[in-house]
Every structure is written in structure tokens, then in C-alpha cells.
Amino acid sequence: MNKRQFLDPQRRHDLDIIADAVNPGDRVLDLGCGDGIFLRELKEKRKARVLGVEIDQDSIVRCIGNGVPVIQRDLNGDLGFFPDKSFDLAVLSHTLQETSRPDLLLRSIVRIGKRAAVSVINFGHWRCRTQVMFRGRMPRSTQMPFQWYDTPNIHFCTLRDFRELCARLNIKIVEERPIPGRFPRLTKLFPNAFATVCVFILEG
Amino acid sequence: MLYYTFGILNIRGDKIETEQNNKEVFITQPRDFRMDSPLPLDCGRELKEVNIRYETAGTLNADRSNAVLVTHALSGDAHVCGRHTPEDKKPGWWDEMIGPDRPVDTNKYFVICSNVIGGCSGSTGPQSIDPDTGKPYNMSFPVITVADMVRAQKRLVEHLGITKLLAVLGGSMGGMQVLQWAVDYPEAMECFIPIATASCFTPQNIAFDWVAREAIKADPNWNNGNYTPDASPDHGLAAARMLAHITYLSEESMGRKFGRALQNKSELDFAFNYDFAVESYLQYQGQRFVERFDANSYFYITRATDYFDVTAKTDGDLVKAFSQVKAAALVVAFSSDWLFPPEQSRKIVDALLQNGSEVSFCEIKSGYGHDAFLLEVDTLGRMIKDFLHYHQEGYCHE
Numbered sequence A: 001m002n003k004r005q006f007l008d009p010q011r012r013h014d015l016d017i018i019a020d021a022v023n024p025g026d027r028v029l030d031l032g033c034g035d036g037i038f039l040r041e042l043k044e045k046r047k048a049r050v051l052g053v054e055i056d057q058d059s060i061v062r063c064i065g066n067g068v069p070v071i072q073r074d075l076n077g078d079l080g081f082f083p084d085k086s087f088d089l090a091v092l093s094h095t096l097q098e099t100s101r102p103d104l105l106l107r108s109i110v111r112i113g114k115r116a117a118v119s120v121i122n123f124g125h126w127r128c129r130t131q132v133m134f135r136g137r138m139p140r141s142t143q144m145p146f147q148w149y150d151t152p153n154i155h156f157c158t159l160r161d162f163r164e165l166c167a168r169l170n171i172k173i174v175e176e177r178p179i180p181g182r183f184p185r186l187t188k189l190f191p192n193a194f195a196t197v198c199v200f201i202l203e204g
Numbered sequence B: 001m002l003y004y005t006f007g008i009l010n011i012r013g014d015k016i017e018t019e020q021n022n023k024e025v026f027i028t029q030p031r032d033f034r035m036d037s038p039l040p041l042d043c044g045r046e047l048k049e050v051n052i053r054y055e056t057a058g059t060l061n062a063d064r065s066n067a068v069l070v071t072h073a074l075s076g077d078a079h080v081c082g083r084h085t086p087e088d089k090k091p092g093w094w095d096e097m098i099g100p101d102r103p104v105d106t107n108k109y110f111v112i113c114s115n116v117i118g119g120c121s122g123s124t125g126p127q128s129i130d131p132d133t134g135k136p137y138n139m140s141f142p143v144i145t146v147a148d149m150v151r152a153q154k155r156l157v158e159h160l161g162i163t164k165l166l167a168v169l170g171g172s173m174g175g176m177q178v179l180q181w182a183v184d185y186p187e188a189m190e191c192f193i194p195i196a197t198a199s200c201f202t203p204q205n206i207a208f209d210w211v212a213r214e215a216i217k218a219d220p221n222w223n224n225g226n227y228t229p230d231a232s233p234d235h236g237l238a239a240a241r242m243l244a245h246i247t248y249l250s251e252e253s254m255g256r257k258f259g260r261a262l263q264n265k266s267e268l269d270f271a272f273n274y275d276f277a278v279e280s281y282l283q284y285q286g287q288r289f290v291e292r293f294d295a296n297s298y299f300y301i302t303r304a305t306d307y308f309d310v311t312a313k314t315d316g317d318l319v320k321a322f323s324q325v326k327a328a329a330l331v332v333a334f335s336s337d338w339l340f341p342p343e344q345s346r347k348i349v350d351a352l353l354q355n356g357s358e359v360s361f362c363e364i365k366s367g368y369g370h371d372a373f374l375l376e377v378d379t380l381g382r383m384i385k386d387f388l389h390y391h392q393e394g395y396c397h398e
Helices: A013-020 A037-045 A057-065 A102-112 A126-135 A159-168 A184-189 B002-024 B146-159 B173-184 B203-217 B234-248 B251-257 B277-292 B295-306 B342-354 B369-375 B377-397
Strands: A027-031 A049-054 A070-072 A087-093 A113-121 A172-180 A195-203 B030-034 B051-057 B067-071 B110-114 B165-171 B189-195 B328-334 B359-364
Touching (some): A013 A037, A013 A087, A013 A172, A027 A037, A027 A102, A037 A049, A057 B377, A102 A113, A102 A159, A102 A195, A113 A159, A159 A195, A172 A184, B030 B146, B051 B146, B067 B146, B146 B173, B165 B173, B165 B377, B173 B295, B189 B377, B203 B234, B203 B295, B234 B295, B234 B369, B251 B369, B328 B342, B328 B369, B328 B377, B369 B377
Parallel strands (some): A027 A049, A027 A087, A087 A113, B165 B189
Antiparallel strands (some): A113 A195, A172 A195, B030 B051, B051 B110
């Protein structure tokens, strides 16, 4: 194991937190599952019954190569074919900001999953704020390396925005796990300014 | 001139190839399974003295857990891979997918493929002798269904001593058989792979079949099915095949392959012989087809596909039809397939998901139309290979 993993900005700490929310034998749905590595881990280490949803053909081929069942679907389309509460946990990790209607998708995932785990990239992070304020430029960071014109990320929000949306949709936030950048203590006090990412556990 | 040059290259190339290949030619042999009791059919009749022509490749392992049944499409046969003799020019119809070190690796799996009943490549069909009359059935052969084909295959699989197949896989009409297997014999497989198919035949599919059969009927040689080998309805059958062949391609693939190119001429003829490359190609496909296919079989097999509907016993309810399915599925469709559009596969996937089945689905981007299931070997092969690998591991752990 990498000793610097806690400080490693490349590491997906949100996935560690989400994995902790999975009980042995749970049915887990990962929307926007990429190559399925995360689901493979859940399958092997937590004995979860998993399913991925992905739109990219190469990712799907790799999922199957990882032994992870996956279906090709557009998350912006209708997900009505998933029965209500058919999964113990529905996961959206670093995906919400890429969808055309995050509100509709949130509503769907709390319907499909008994609980949902959503990791949200925080646009209210102090670095983002200072980039806009002092440089007058759209923020870019390791989480968001794209230029504003070619980014797949079309719906960014702050943690406060996200909480507000959940309240409006009558979605209960069961747990909030902000992931600190450099200042763990400040993150606890002011997550909306210091968390780079936050994992929300939701119930519909 | 250009053709001539290629000709020489070809001859040289072939020579070298044959010498090299002689050591490695993968030989498969057709075999026959004669049923010792009549086969009941959906139409209420039964078929006596049924023969099933089949081929196998690879070796069945000790616990009989590595058997893969491959089901063929409308014009296919039992010869799925390898060559019957080292001199054979063409290998089996899915040789790129199946064989030693191929995606369905016969070093690892025991592959079975049989000719469907009603066919004309060795299994009992309209050309066979009716034991009651001592004459060929012709059009007195009973109308069969996809479920009948599958029932016959089940007997073959049992005859080979296999209670649970690792997988059933096939494309197009083969895919229909795969779905029928999953519904009728849910315990008899670990996983199934329906490719470029649908849960029922659509009105558009039925319509194409109707026109194809009308073309055969219009051939005076057809004579209500009572034709002789030296006066068979070749024109009708070729027309039927040409029509069907168009449905296997896409506008894109035809555009790319032929464009508006003329065949061996530089100017239009202002007549009705073939001017265009695409016309010449269809003509060729039609002629090749009549050399290996029987017109009456074409009637029976297309009819079986017309009647195909896995929801027949559940009042059109696909979710209910799949309620007993136990096996994991890999459903594959192709983006430019307009004969069995991806939407049809999505319906299958949705219904399986609603039953809580394990299912994977990929719509492969391809410009080849329906034919893509035979041509997109790279992507399809990789998925099938990995899918089988993981499910064999699962099977062994049980």
C-alpha cells in the first residue's frame, strides 16, 4: 500500500466511504460504473451482488472483462425499468455533474435503491472560489481538469446547493461525509468551503 | 489487369498457406443422433424417426461443466467451426469465433452445434422420407416452431450426457433459440448469450418472410413443394434470398461496399441486365444460396421464426415469460441492425432486470447492419470470451 495514500489527491476516497456503506450480500447498482473495478471490489470483498450501468462501449467491454455485469444505458434516459427498491444501495460516484437533469436522476436513484450513495464534487471549495474571485477564471483542479468548453461536467454544485435540492425533492440525507483536501479540521467545521468531495447517503 | 495481378498473388499465397495450415487445420466431423422416440411438436403432431445432424469441437470435461451449445441462424448448419477435410476451402460459419485459441476456445470448452429440425443440412426436414408413406415429406412436413427446434436440441444435449450446459449462444434466429432455451429449460444452463435478436418476430420481420415465400411460390418449378432436384425452384429461392440479404445489410454498409459503382462496365446499359455492383452481388448471393439450401426448408424455417414469440404462453407479458429464468444473460445488439433493432434487445434486458436476473447488455457500434453479428468478431468475441470465463469459474464453485 502506498504510504501517502491519505494525501494522494488521485485516490478516490469517496469510493472507500461508499464501500463502507455496503453490507455483505447487498445488491449494489453503480450508475456510471466506468470499467467496473469498484464493483469488482465490492463483489469480491463484500460479496455484494452488483450491476453497473454505463454508456461507453469500451468501458462495458472492460466491465465484462472484470467479471462485472453491466448494462448499456444513458442515465439521462428513463430508468423506469428498474423496479422500486430493487437494490440495497444505488451509487452515483462523480457522475451527477455529468447528467442533464441531476434532479430527475436523484429522484430515480432513491426510488431504485433502498439507500443511495452520491459523491458530489464541491464547487464551493475555497480553491474554486478564489479562482473565480481573484483570477476571474472558471475553476480547474485535479478533480476538474477540463476547460469550460470541452468539459463533460455540465452541472456543478456546492454542498449547500446539493442539500437544498435534496430538501426540495423530499430526499433525506442520512449521512454526510465530507472529504478534506489539506485541512481536515476546517473541513469538519466548514465542509462547504473545505471539502473537495462529499459523500451523501440518501433515502427517498 | 488488376484482377490478374491479384490472381497470381493469391495462388502463391494459397500455396504457402496450405502448406503451413496442413499441420494445423482444425478438423471437425458431422455426426448423427437418431432419436429413439417421436418428438412431440407444438402443432400437435409428432415427428417420427428424427435425425439430428450435429458437430462437436473440444473435449467434454470430467464433471461435464464446459459444454457450450451454439445455435445457428436461418441459413446456418451444424458446421460451426473447423474444416471437414484439410482441403476444404471454407471453414464453418462461425470459425472466427469458435475453435482452438478463438474467443470460444475449444481447448477449454466442448462446443456443440446442431442443424435445426426442418432444416436441409442433415437434420430431419421436408426433404426427409416420411416413414408413414416412404416418400419425402415436402410440404406435408408439419409446421414447426423455434420451441420445437429447441426441444430437439435438448434431447441431443441429454444424449451427450449433459444435464447443465455452461452456455447457450447464438445470433438472429440462433438468438431466438437461445431465449427459448432460457425460458423452456431454465435449469439447463449456467448462462446464455442472445445476439442480434428479439423476444418475438415483429410485423416487419413477418412481412419480409411473406414476400420471400411468395417469390418461391411464384416459381413454376415449386409445384406446391413437389419438385425434383433437377427442376427445383431456384429462381424463386434466389429471389427470396436476395430480399433477405438486403435486410441483413445496412444502407451504410451497402454504400461503403458498392456505392453506385457499375459492374465490369463504364457506362449504363439502358437495359435490365445488371449494371450496378450491388445488383451483381445480390445475384451472386442468390445463386450461391440455391446451391446449398432447399426451398421447402425455407418455408418451414421462416414460418418457425414468424411464429416465434417467447411470450406466447404468458399473454404477451415478457416479464412473466422470463420469471423462471435462472441463468445469467449477456445480451448483444448492433447499432445499425434494423432487422432486429437494439430496442428489441433492450426490451429483453428490461424484462430480465425486472425479474432480478443477472444480465449484461451491450449495443455494439457497427455499420454492418444485422450481419454485424458475424463480422464484429473483435468486440463481440472479447465479451463472449470474458463472459464465458467468469461463468465457468462460477459454475465450478457451485
